[in-house]
Amino acid sequence: MGDLKSFDDLRAEDPGIDTIWLDGEFVDWADATTHVLAHGIHYGTGIFEGVRCYDTENGPQIFRWDAHLERLFRSAKPLGIEIPFSRDELTQATRELIRQQALDACYIRPIVFYGYDKLGISPDGVPVQTAIAAWPLGTYLGEAGLEDGVDVAVSSWRRYGADQVPTTMKATGAYVNSVLASREARATGYDEAILLNPAGNVAEGPGENLFLVEGHELYTPGLAEGVLPGITRETVIRLARDIGYTVHDDATISRGQLVTADELFFCGTAAEVTPIRTVDGVSVGEGSRGPITEAIQARFFDVVERQTAEYDAWFTPVGPETDVDGPREVEASPGR
Secondary structure (H helix, E strand, O other): OOOOOOHHHHHHHOOOOOEEEEOOEEEEHHHOOOOOOOHHHHHOOEEEOOEEEEEEOOEEEEEOHHHHHHHHHHHHOOOOOOOOOOHHHHHHHHHHHHHHOOOOOEEEEEEEEEOOOOOOOOOOOOOEEEEEEEEOOOOOOOHHHHHHOEEEEEOOOOOOOOOOOOOOOOEOHHHHHHHHHHHHHHHOOOOEEEEEOOOOEEEEOOOOEEEEEEOOEEEEEOHHHOOOOOHHHHHHHHHHHHHOOEEEEEEOOEHHHHOOOOEEEEEEOOOEEEEEEEEOOEEOOOOOOOHHHHHHHHHHHHHHOOOOOOOHHHEEEOOOOOOOOOOOOOOOOOOO
């Protein structure tokens, strides 16, 4: 059910994981704190990103950093958050944080939230806090899951509608919805959940987008279905099309199609590309990773491990402090 370790265990294994960037300064891990009366704690008024840095032959490189930054700034708008740092400042802070902790492959968590001042529903006038942490991350849904697939259940909890909370915003409070679905699935013996939207159509996983394969064509719920426009989702769409597959990225998928599909897979920054082998106890296809999922997965890992130079613009090298920035995305795409 995943290879995630506690922070205490991670830091016991690697004492070098000892620094967090908080409000413009590098501080000791234990000192990266906020007040218990912070607005973001009580009302979920924060935004965040999850980003992976991969260890490559050319050193650690951050995958789709510009796209993640673009979405962070877009997510800030509905909550009226003015991020007090520029994209370049956040980039340099992140690169330095990885260097200071001597990390190679790692997970990066930027978070921006309303802090401590006063408590009331409106955050007007409350100061904004910004933090970035980085640490090693295992395979989110388990190493075996990448090859054998995972067992999922359709959740009784529905994905919230875009007229309730903007579904294109990656907000901290909104993830209570994901927590409920994931806890329900795992309590009943499944690895993960699938959420339906208010109309009863397929939306996404608690922290992943979903793809369905029928024949040689791929389908993924469109943004109008209330899904987060995932960065890995957009990456998979691009890679699949480049390989030669037809991808329908604005699909409406019924619950029934989940158990009649040839293949299903999740994708996301943490989950990467993970096959789904059963839904509610019913085998998907042959009940194992399908050939198209395997082809997409192999291409994805070739790209992130820098086995090809075709997608150089997707990477931001960490490099030594004296390095100039490497290639950057010209057009940042929103995504998970």
